[in-house]
Amino acid sequence: MSWDVLLLHLPDDITSAQDIPDDYAPRPLGRLHEVLATVSRAEPEADLSDPTWGDLTGPTWSIELNIGSEDPVDSIMLHIRGSGDDVLASVFRLADAFGCKVLDCPSGDLITPEGPSGWHAFQEFRGRVVGGG
Template identity: 65%
Template structure:
């Protein structure tokens, strides 16, 4: 079970999903080699030995990066597992390096520094469903 965050190109002035114009079609994140380079620059410890499915591990969390095999890359889905708010730091670093938005798929909101409610709600739900 993972908490999913979608990295997607959004208009620059958008601060919430409600502000996305109707009919907006996101531009690609970039050419595949540029996206992989940006991810590696943002989080040098990322394992991209399978460039379609990157992996990143922290002390109490892991992130799978579903980059896919398309070129250009339209979006990246982050599958975040574990605990600790420090899991949000690399997710936001990757989003910043790609100049894109990070959408909390559980809450339907934009992820930003200090906005941890979706991550905490996911952990509470996961722990309730799976047990201690």
């Protein structure tokens, strides 16, 4: 089980997935080789040996980066597992590197470094499921 967030370009007035027009096509994050270079600059510890499916590991968490094989790359899905708020720093470092927004897929809301995210709710839910509470 993972907490999934999507990195993509969205207009400034979008605050949730519900606000995205049906015909909206995001501006690409870049060509595949540029995206890989940007990820490497933002998170030098990222393992991009498989350029379509990267991996980033922190002390108590991991992020799988679903980059895909499309060129150009429109978005990156982050599958986040583990615990610890420091994972959010990596999420927003990647978003900043691409100049894009972060969509919390379970809630459908955009998240920012200053605001709440679904990360805490995901950890609480995961704890109830794993711990049986």
